[in-house]
Amino acid sequence: MTDLLAPSPVPHPPQGRFWGLVPCAGVGLRAIAPGSPTPELPKQYQLVAGQPMVLHTLAAFAGTAGLAGTLVAVAAGDQFLADHPVTGCFVVPCGGPNRADTVRGGLKALLAQGAAQHDWVLVHDAARCLITPQQIRNLIDACVDDAVGGLLAHKLPDTLKTAVTGPTGVRVAATVDRSDKWLAQTPQMFRIGPLLDAISRAGAAVTDEASAMEAMGLRPKLVPGGAQNFKVTYPDDFALAAAVLSQRGRATTAERFQGRRNPPSASGNPFF
Numbered sequence: 001m002t003d004l005l006a007p008s009p010v011p012h013p014p015q016g017r018f019w020g021l022v023p024c025a026g027v028g029l030r031a032i033a034p035g036s037p038t039p040e041l042p043k044q045y046q047l048v049a050g051q052p053m054v055l056h057t058l059a060a061f062a063g064t065a066g067l068a069g070t071l072v073a074v075a076a077g078d079q080f081l082a083d084h085p086v087t088g089c090f091v092v093p094c095g096g097p098n099r100a101d102t103v104r105g106g107l108k109a110l111l112a113q114g115a116a117q118h119d120w121v122l123v124h125d126a127a128r129c130l131i132t133p134q135q136i137r138n139l140i141d142a143c144v145d146d147a148v149g150g151l152l153a154h155k156l157p158d159t160l161k162t163a164v165t166g167p168t169g170v171r172v173a174a175t176v177d178r179s180d181k182w183l184a185q186t187p188q189m190f191r192i193g194p195l196l197d198a199i200s201r202a203g204a205a206v207t208d209e210a211s212a213m214e215a216m217g218l219r220p221k222l223v224p225g226g227a228q229n230f231k232v233t234y235p236d237d238f239a240l241a242a243a244v245l246s247q248r249g250r251a252t253t254a255e256r257f258q259g260r261r262n263p264p265s266a267s268g269n270p271f272f
């Protein structure tokens, strides 16, 4: 195994461009409350704070300076984004049966559309709709000079248990040391060529890009993301995401209102 903590004798490849890649071809089965009918739309198109979830996600990518473009990987026949175009985003029907297949299709499509093997790609779940341009920028800044790349992640905040299921239900098997545990988030940022190679070798079972790179013996960098960058996965998550987005919207409106009420004045006194 390569020891990436040791200085690399291989010079870094040339800088390259930065692309977004948003896998958007899932169904959202875990987001359906038990006993509820199957929703008409997959979860990434359901309304959150008055807007389809994925449009919040894509707005953050559209608002990030320095990206060459963002590819949205959707299921074959999915027309939703044709009716809701987003500046700087292009839609490709390369969705596969699981997330890794969708990402692999998206990486091939990026190369087919002119991206270079050494360009960077930031893979981000459509269902992480609370991502901000600042967090995307933080990841780029933290990884751009790294030999491997990295991902946003959140240091485990709670006590961690393993479980055992027996005749009396689910019970604690053990309490696990959490000091080295992080929750993997997205975006996950790697060079396109090495990532495509890693995912192709790892197969469809890997649940994130970093796992595929780890399987190649590499150690992606962990960059703090924050608790708000959670993935809308379970039914309760919609209300939580809506509350955060609405609060951000109110804060932005208040800041604008404050700016109009107290414009900077030549005297330096905000009242004159």
Ligand SMILES: Nc1ccn([C@@H]2O[C@H](COP(=O)(O)OP(=O)(O)OP(=O)(O)O)[C@@H](O)[C@H]2O)c(=O)n1
Residues within 6 Å of the ligand: 022, 023, 024, 025, 026, 027, 028, 029, 030, 031, 044, 073, 095, 096, 097, 098, 099, 102, 125, 126, 127, 128, 231, 232, 233
């Ligand atoms: N075949 C798939 C499966 C998932 N995804 C995308 O991967 C992201 C993260 O996946 P997850 O939240 O697990 O979404 P789903 O697979 O849709 O959810 P579930 O497992 O509950 O069905 C989502 O934006 C989802 O649309 C995808 O593009 N292609």
Ligand SMILES: C[C@](O)(CO)[C@H](O)COP(=O)(O)O
Residues within 6 Å of the ligand: 099, 125, 183, 184, 185, 186, 207, 208, 209, 231
């Ligand atoms: C990539 C990911 O968001 C990292 O946490 C996550 O693994 C994707 O969702 P899934 O639930 O594993 O399919």
